[in-house]
Amino acid sequence: MDLGLVVQMTVAAPPSAPCETVQVIAADTSSSDLEADRVSVGVLVLPGRCWRCRQVTYPIVGVLGPGGAFRPFAEVAEQLAATLPESTLREIGTGPIQQRRSRVGSYLSNGCVHCDAIQGEFPLREDLAAFRAEGGTLADLLVGEVCLPRTATT
Ligand SMILES: [Zn+2]
Numbered sequence: 001m002d003l004g005l006v007v008q009m010t011v012a013a014p015p016s017a018p019c020e021t022v023q024v025i026a027a028d029t030s031s032s033d034l035e036a037d038r039v040s041v042g043v044l045v046l047p048g049r050c051w052r053c054r055q056v057t058y059p060i061v062g063v064l065g066p067g068g069a070f071r072p073f074a075e076v077a078e079q080l081a082a083t084l085p086e087s088t089l090r091e092i093g094t095g096p097i098q099q100r101r102s103r104v105g106s107y108l109s110n111g112c113v114h115c116d117a118i119q120g121e122f123p124l125r126e127d128l129a130a131f132r133a134e135g136g137t138l139a140d141l142l143v144g145e146v147c148l149p150r151t152a153t154t
Contacts, residue, residue, distance in 0.1 A: 044060065058093030060094060073121065089113075
């Protein structure tokens with residue numbers, strides 16, 4: 001019995017950078033001087049059935065910035081599209097963020113993860129309003145965090 005033996009377990013400690021990603025969302029690692037210009041925001045998704053294929057998809061409805069300030073998807077779509085690779089969006093359960101045509105014109109939009117149909121900005125806002133009216137909180141919709149340029153959230 002080697003009771004004196006201490007087994008050394010080396011656990012890879014996660015980097016302690018303040019703007020590190022959590023959960024499923026991966027972001028590119030940036031140098032420390034760049035990180036000062038970036039801020040970690042929570043990504044909010046609202047599961048719903050696609051109007052076209054009727055399967056469940058998880059469009060991004062917005063982000064939670066510092067202090068819990070909500071920014072709707074339309075305000076950060078460009079930054080999200082530039083930051084989140086298609087593979088990460090697929091892990092979240094939504095399609096690529098790209099220009100899609102709708103009745104009101106073409107804009108940067110969520111797409112169904114199954115059939116890529118546009119998940120329109122206006123219906124999403126209505127669904128989110130209904131969700132909150134029924135007592136849902138934005139924190140319930142948090143799927144992960146991502147670093148965005150600070151200008152996108154201030
Ligand atoms: Zn669909």
